[in-house]
Amino acid sequence: MAKVTQILNQIQSGDVAAASDLLPLVYEEMRRLARHKMKSEAAGQTLQPTALVHEAYMRLVGSEDIPQWDNRGHFFTAAAEAMRRILIENARRRHSLKRGGDRERYEIAEDDAIIDFNNAEELLDLNDALTKFADIEPEMAKLVELRYFAGLSVDESAKALGISPRTVKRNWAFARAWLGRELNVDEDR
Amino acid sequence: MTVASEKTIFFQALEIVCLEERTKFVQQACKDDAQMHAAVSALLRENDRKENPIDRPVAAAILPTMLSTGSGELTDPRFSPGAMVGPYQLMERIGEGGFGWVFVAQQQSPVQRRAALKIIKPGMESREVIARFEAERQAIALMDHPNIARVFDAGVTESAQPYFVMELVRGVPLTDFCNSNRLSIPKRLQLFVTICHAVQHAHQKGIIHRDLKPSNILVTLQDGHPLAKVIDFGVAKAIGQSLTVKTIYTRFTSMVGTPAYMSPEQAAMSTDDVDTRSDIYSLGVLLYELLTGSTPFAPDRLQTAGFDELRRIIREEEPPRPSTRLSTLNDDETRTSNVNRLGPPTTPSTAMKRDLDWIVMKALHKDRNRRYSTAGALAEDILRFLQDQPVEARPPSSWYRFTTFARRNKVAISTFSLVAIALILGTATSLWQAREAIRERDEKEVALAEAREAEVAANAARSELENFNDRLNSTTVLLAAGRANADAQRWPDAYEAYSEATQVLPRFFLVWLERGGLNAKLGRWEAAADDFAKAVEIGFPIEQAELNGVPQILLYAGRSNAYETLQQRLRQSDAEVPFAVAARGQLVGSVSSDGATELAEQMEQVLAKTVDSDANSESLTKRQRYAKIYYGVNLYIAGWAHLKAGNHEQALQRLEASNDANWFGRGIAKPLIAIAHHRMGNAEDAVHSFEESQAFLDRLLDESIERSKGSPFMPWIDWIEFLIHHREASIVVKGHTPAADPRFQRLQGFADAAIDG
Numbered sequence: 001m002a003k004v005t006q007i008l009n010q011i012q013s014g015d016v017a018a019a020s021d022l023l024p025l026v027y028e029e030m031r032r033l034a035r036h037k038m039k040s041e042a043a044g045q046t047l048q049p050t051a052l053v054h055e056a057y058m059r060l061v062g063s064e065d066i067p068q069w070d071n072r073g074h075f076f077t078a079a080a081e082a083m084r085r086i087l088i089e090n091a092r093r094r095h096s097l098k099r100g101g102d103r104e105r106y107e108i109a110e111d112d113a114i115i116d117f118n119n120a121e122e123l124l125d126l127n128d129a130l131t132k133f134a135d136i137e138p139e140m141a142k143l144v145e146l147r148y149f150a151g152l153s154v155d156e157s158a159k160a161l162g163i164s165p166r167t168v169k170r171n172w173a174f175a176r177a178w179l180g181r182e183l184n185v186d187e188d189r
Numbered sequence: 190m191t192v193a194s195e196k197t198i199f200f201q202a203l204e205i206v207c208l209e210e211r212t213k214f215v216q217q218a219c220k221d222d223a224q225m226h227a228a229v230s231a232l233l234r235e236n237d238r239k240e241n242p243i244d245r246p247v248a249a250a251i252l253p254t255m256l257s258t259g260s261g262e263l264t265d266p267r268f269s270p271g272a273m274v275g276p277y278q279l280m281e282r283i284g285e286g287g288f289g290w291v292f293v294a295q296q297q298s299p300v301q302r303r304a305a306l307k308i309i310k311p312g313m314e315s316r317e318v319i320a321r322f323e324a325e326r327q328a329i330a331l332m333d334h335p336n337i338a339r340v341f342d343a344g345v346t347e348s349a350q351p352y353f354v355m356e357l358v359r360g361v362p363l364t365d366f367c368n369s370n371r372l373s374i375p376k377r378l379q380l381f382v383t384i385c386h387a388v389q390h391a392h393q394k395g396i397i398h399r400d401l402k403p404s405n406i407l408v409t410l411q412d413g414h415p416l417a418k419v420i421d422f423g424v425a426k427a428i429g430q431s432l433t434v435k436t437i438y439t440r441f442t443s444m445v446g447t448p449a450y451m452s453p454e455q456a457a458m459s460t461d462d463v464d465t466r467s468d469i470y471s472l473g474v475l476l477y478e479l480l481t482g483s484t485p486f487a488p489d490r491l492q493t494a495g496f497d498e499l500r501r502i503i504r505e506e507e508p509p510r511p512s513t514r515l516s517t518l519n520d521d522e523t524r525t526s527n528v529n530r531l532g533p534p535t536t537p538s539t540a541m542k543r544d545l546d547w548i549v550m551k552a553l554h555k556d557r558n559r560r561y562s563t564a565g566a567l568a569e570d571i572l573r574f575l576q577d578q579p580v581e582a583r584p585p586s587s588w589y590r591f592t593t594f595a596r597r598n599k600v601a602i603s604t605f606s607l608v609a610i611a612l613i614l615g616t617a618t619s620l621w622q623a624r625e626a627i628r629e630r631d632e633k634e635v636a637l638a639e640a641r642e643a644e645v646a647a648n649a650a651r652s653e654l655e656n657f658n659d660r661l662n663s664t665t666v667l668l669a670a671g672r673a674n675a676d677a678q679r680w681p682d683a684y685e686a687y688s689e690a691t692q693v694l695p696r697f698f699l700v701w702l703e704r705g706g707l708n709a710k711l712g713r714w715e716a717a718a719d720d721f722a723k724a725v726e727i728g729f730p731i732e733q734a735e736l737n738g739v740p741q742i743l744l745y746a747g748r749s750n751a752y753e754t755l756q757q758r759l760r761q762s763d764a765e766v767p768f769a770v771a772a773r774g775q776l777v778g779s780v781s782s783d784g785a786t787e788l789a790e791q792m793e794q795v796l797a798k799t800v801d802s803d804a805n806s807e808s809l810t811k812r813q814r815y816a817k818i819y820y821g822v823n824l825y826i827a828g829w830a831h832l833k834a835g836n837h838e839q840a841l842q843r844l845e846a847s848n849d850a851n852w853f854g855r856g857i858a859k860p861l862i863a864i865a866h867h868r869m870g871n872a873e874d875a876v877h878s879f880e881e882s883q884a885f886l887d888r889l890l891d892e893s894i895e896r897s898k899g900s901p902f903m904p905w906i907d908w909i910e911f912l913i914h915h916r917e918a919s920i921v922v923k924g925h926t927p928a929a930d931p932r933f934q935r936l937q938g939f940a941d942a943a944i945d946g
Contacts, residue, residue: 049247087247126242137196144243151246155761165761173236174199176243180235181228183242 004060004075011074022074027082030056034086049087050151053079073160077142080150087149088127091120129182133175140175143168195225199232268292268308274352275344277306293357304341305357305420309350331394336387338407338420358418360407364478366415367408377479378571380408380415385472385568387419392465392564398422399463401471402450403478448491448499449484450474453555456503466557469564473552476571480545481514485553508553510546544574664694668703675707683707684944691720698729702739709742709909712899712940718746725751738906740774745913752778773906776829777913785833792827796820821852832861837869854907856885860918867922879922882915890932899940 004025010018033052056079057072134141139161146152146160154172158165198218205211215233219226235241268290272279277294283305294306332339342354360366363384367377384406391398398405400421408417448456452470455463478484485508491499508514548570554560561567667690674683687704694700705720721739740759743752756778759771772788780788828843844858844865863878889901889908900908919927 083247122242123247148243148247170200170203173203174196174232176241177199177232177235179243180238180241181231184235184238 008061008072008074022078023081026056026060026075026078027085029060030079030082031086033059049083049149053083053150056082073162076146076150076152076156076160080142080145080152083149084127084145087123091123091127125183126179129179132182133178137171137175137178140171143171144175144179147172195228195232198225198229199236202229202233203236274306274308274346275342277304277354279306294354296354303357305338305355306352307355307421308346308352332391332396332422334387334390336383336417336419337391337422338418340422355420356418358407358409358420360409360416360418362403363406363408363417363475364403367479368482370415372415374480375575376415378575380417381472381476381479382568382571384417384419384475385564385571387417388468388472389564389568391419391422392468396422397463397465398468398471399455400450401468401475403475406475448503449486449488451503452557453504454557456500464557465563466560469552469560469567470554470557472564472567473549473560476552477508477511477514477549480511480549483514485509485514504555507555511549512542512546548574660694661697664690664697664700667693668700671703671707675710680707680711680943681945696727698724698727701727702729702736705739705742709738709905710900711943712893712905712908712936713944714742714746714909717742718748718751722748722751725755736774738773738909741777741906741909741913744777745909772826772830773910776826776833777910780833782834785830786836789827789830789834789836789839792823792830796823796827819852821847821850821855824850825852825854825858828858829861832865832868835868837865841865841869853904854911857903857907857911857914859885860911860914863918864914864921875922879918882918886911886915890930890936893936893939894932897939899936899938899943 004022007018007022007025011022030052033055053076057075061072061075130141130144133144143157143161146157147154152160154165154168158168161168163171198215201218202211202215205214211233215226215229219229268274268279268282270279270281270292274294276298277296280293280295280303282290282292290308292306292308294304296302296304338356338358340353340355343351344354345351361369363380366372367380372380388398388401398419398421401419405421406417406419408415410416450471452463452467455467474484486502486506491502548567551570552560552567561570667686671683671686671690674680674686684704684707687700687707690697690700691704701720701724705717705724708714708717708720721743724739725743740752740755743749743755756774759774772792775784775788824843824847828840828845828847831837831840831843841862844862847858848856848862859878859882863875863882866872866878867875889903889911893899893901896902916927919925
């Protein structure tokens with residue numbers, strides 16, 4: 001687990017390439033945590049991505065030497081993306097199962113069956129919209145990931161992205177409106 | 190390119206508050222570009238829309254990982270008749286329950302006998318189940334009662350599934366028996382009493398059943414008399430978690446029973462906290478069902494309720510009394526339910542019916558302290574009823590009804606707060622747990638052990654959260670009591686309630702903020718500063734309205750660390766804080782002159798908005814009067830900000846206006862005026878103004894002493910700011926801090942006396 005701390009330190013000291021090593025580690029850990037949660041929690045319980053992300057942080061980095069926020073920022077960016085992947089993979093799986101329609105075979109390996117959403121399609125739509133948005137405004141899309149998938153607050157996101165809370169709010173307003181427009185496209189015409 | 194400019198126009202348009210102007214602006218900015226105009230308008234419309242998919246962080250619901258695969262489970266070749274399980278040969282299968290199958294089994298050695306063998310379905314931690322069973326085994330062996338089926342043995346199959354061997358009871362579930370034999374109410378009650386005695390016996394041996402329901406109470410006919418036998422004693426505990434609402438919920442589909450028999454404390458999922466009184470509740474449900482033909486909460490309703498709703502119903506809803514339930518059952522229901530099968534029409538008199546109602550409702554009480562303390566007491570009360578004697582269960586008094594109401598609300602309140610706190614606390618607990626888990630893993634490095642550790646950690650975290658929930662419940666009540674007492678000026682009671690809250694939940698910032706507020710209000714600055722410093726140390730959401738005046742107190746009492754921490758947070762957070770709170774909090778500190786200028790400008794805007802209402806003071810609406818009250822404060826804040834910004838002329842104008850306006854803190858600008866004069870070089874005016882400030886202080890102090898109060902009649906934030914300003918003015922104008930004034934000591938004495946009762 002010291003590996004993550006090491007990578008974070010590398011990034012800190014300017015090694016940008018190290019960032020790409022971070023995501024797989026974070027992703028694996030979060031998947032593992034989610035799986036554990038699934039086994040120990042009951043159906044209908046809500047899985048809090050925020051809690052999961054923080055737990056992953058504690059497991060991977062620990063709190064012994066409380067690192068600085070810009071350091072943590074890289075972690076949370078990776079964690080938000082990992083969370084997004086996990087949830088989307090799951091939504092896709094659920095979605096395709098639903099489409100398969102064969103209820104008798106509606107059986108899911110325990111490892112896989114992590115999460116269900118009230119509406120997997122809604123999440124998949126949002127995911128598509130967000131991907132599109134990232135082409136135009138990559139930084140703002142990252143902000144959405146941080147806030148929506150990792151549950152970071154305005155202040156926390158500001159620190160993670162190294163921008164002011166005011167800018168976060170402005171950008172958030174735009175991202176929100178842009179995604180809303182993208183998703184509500186049929187509704188208002 | 191288009192996007193860049195749509196973004197720019199969007200941002201610019203957002204700056205324009207007036208809708209009309211905004212529309213005009215967009216039109217102008219987009220000129221002939223209709224497409225752009227549509228795009229920006231859509232963005233703005235989305236911006237105004239209240240709901241947006243990304244407004245809340247995603248939260249994923251957990252679904253059962255193993256969805257029912259229909260009949261697949263019914264045929265497991267390993268457990269077909271003839272198969273051997275340990276020394277037992279399986280014969281016919283007689284049942285399938287939530288956690289397993291039940292077989293008739295032939296035991297070959299050491300004695301030949303038939304027994305019931307219950308195999309636990311895969312998916313449970315077998316070794317743990319057996320270990321828990323072993324722990325209970327001695328106690329179970331002590332049970333010897335004609336109405337309890339004996340548990341002989343427990344073991345693990347080759348496929349690692351735990352099983353239990355019990356006395357074979359050839360009977361039918363309690364409710365089925367009563368209905369098909371059309372037992373009269375007295376007969377039902379007599380049978381029920383024997384069940385109570387059985388449960389009482391087990392309780393005396395320290396065994397709690399935890400899963401009493403009709404299918405666990407089998408009735409046979411012995412010599413023509415019905416004989417009830419409670420089965421599965423001790424099994425529930427061994428299977429452990431299986432009786433919390435969560436697991437039952439996951440097993441809805443395959444469950445024989447429903448959560449209908451579950452006590453509120455079980456529904457609260459506090460597994461550690463289930464005691465004999467939980468069984469009393471389940472007995473109450475059974476009795477209810479025996480009398481009315483249905484459980485207090487309809488099973489189908491519980492089955493369709495969501496997870497949280499299910500818990501809420503069991504924990505909060507008061508079921509209708511049995512007699513009410515009977516009389517309100519509509520005809521349809523009456524025909525189909527077993528009520529019409531109650532046997533001989535033995536309609537009990539109204540008084541008797543009421544007695545039965547009381548007995549049932551006492552057993553079913555949400556607060557287990559108000560239930561029958563033992564199953565034996567329940568049995569005795571039923572016997573008293575059967576003998577026409579007054580029952581022990583009394584109708585609830587109105588006071589008692591009121592407390593029930595309060596309790597219900599408390600649950601609602603705490604559920605709400607819990608959601609808010611969950612993030613803070615959940616993270617904290619999981620951090621700690623996670624660290625523990627990592628340490629453990631490093632020590633052992635066994636994959637299996639790791640998995641178990643994580644599970645234990647999860648359980649510990651859960652129980653910690655449950656404890657927290659309990660503490661939060663009492664804290665919420667204590668805070669409410671504190672506020673109510675403070676409103677009624679019963680200071681000692683208020684102080685005591687707050688203090689107790691700080692002991693129950695010392696890591697909750699609000700308890701410190703609230704007690705600090707009371708201390709400040711009474712004039713106990715030091716105590717208030719201690720409390721506030723504590724809250725700052727714990728950390729809290731900066732947008733708390735309770736924050737008003739906190740920086741001032743910390744500064745005045747010299748708590749510079751806490752003060753700095755708080756200031757830093759106030760500076761960083763840029764909007765959610767109520768503006769006046771933030772402004773005063775910043776001004777009291779070392780705000781930069783740029784910062785002060787910005788504040789002053791914002792205040793001027795606020796003032797400009799309210800100034801119209803000042804025009805015809807004759808016909809002020811209530812709202813305008815409020816605006817006027819704030820107008821005075823706002824003048825003062827604006828003047829203060831101007832002063833800090835170095836804008837002395839404007840400062841003077843605003844501050845003097847604030848002294849003329851009608852508001853609670855009128856007059857507290859006096860020391861600031863002295864400072865303004867001094868800065869402008871008007872030494873004489875400065876000294877004169879300072880003398881006015883001193884006179885004002887004298888008046889406030891003397892008045893307070895006359896009233897034997899610890900603080901003058903003015904909001905404490907105004908009072909503390911005045912003291913801070915006066916001290917500063919003394920240094921600026923006179924060149925020294927004010928001389929120690931013995932009157933402050935007297936005020937302090939009054940303040941301390943206020944909470945001593």
